[in-house]
Amino acid sequence: MLLNKIYILASLIGLNIATIGAYKNNVFDENLVLVFLGIFASAFFTLLIELLVNHINIIWNIIRSVFHKKIRISFAQLIRVEIEDKYLLVLNSRIKNTFQPPGGAIQYYDNKILTEYSLSEDEGYRNSPKEDLRKTLIVPRKLCSLYDWFFSRKDREISPEREFREELLKTNILPSKEFDQIRLSYSKTVTPKIKYSDQFDKYECFIFEIFDFIPTDSQRSWMTENIKESNNDYILLSKEEISRGGYVASKNQSYQLGTQTKYIL
Incomplete structure (x- = not known):
């Protein structure tokens, strides 16, 4: 469902931020971080494109509804x-x-x-x-x-x-x-x-x-x-x-x- 996809999208953003933070704190080495970022980024953009292609008017309506x-x-x-x-x-x-x-x-x-x-x-x-x-x-x-x-x-x-x-x-x-x-x-x-x-x-x-x-x-x-x-x-x-x-x-x-x-x- 649409709401679940939005939650997943937000989660992927959080995972990317967490991975970068772990790298800065020396929890992961550089190669492992690049692998994780590649996986998360790929999933993020795939889901984002799917949302924009199939639900663009719905997303627009949700954004517009905030102002009415x-x-x-x-x-x-x-x-x-x-x-x-x-x-x-x-x-x-x-x-x-x-x-x-x-x-x-x-x-x-x-x-x-x-x-x-x-x-x-x-x-x-x-x-x-x-x-x-x-x-x-x-x-x-x-x-x-x-x-x-x-x-x-x-x-x-x-x-x-x-x-x-x-x-x-x-x-x-x-x-x-x-x-x-x-x-x-x-x-x-x-x-x-x-x-x-x-x-x-x-x-x-x-x-x-x-x-x-x-x-x-x-x-x-x-x-x-x-x-x-x-x-x-x-x-x-x-x-x-x-x-x-x-x-x-x-x-x-x-x-x-x-x-x-x-x-x-």
Whole structure:
């Protein structure tokens, strides 16, 4: 986990300092010191590079969080549903005339995380289920620990199957009988940098876990035959059209997309 890697990094720094100190006090000879320093330095830089490459935005967010009083958090899962090189986007239930990938807020299972990580209800999410990971982080310095808990995948949803059923089956976009078997494969996690929200007068921290829907042959055939044109409930956009912010050149038409839509690409 991230927190453990940071502790190991700090330990390696301490070992390097201790080795140099031992050399100065004639505890180790020069050759032995060089061997130890080489081992510790190699491990240090390997771990440092891994942290910077894979967790740069997380590290940046942790550093930024120290300077803020409160932070809004929203941790969600998004589902890529691909139909003949286009992606299925559904109508956002909160923001009028806006389309986004199926998915939504991840739910937690144990209320102890609220006190352990100093989370409170956020006025911007007052209509959300209380189990949603859409909260206000009252003590921003706990963001590192909150990240560590989240990536441990304990006491929270680890699959967006609930959202798949709510947004695609209960809305009758897909038939429940044909799509009762739901196969979802984890693809990646996106952690955007913390940004200031003028609307809520707070900084916001997001995490998006992206999953692919893996249809059976019969499910793929059904989608190909029945979901061909966009309507009031959903739209089909290519990668290029999503990259252009929802503009469809062939129709000279623009769709309003949720800001999170780009993360499925």
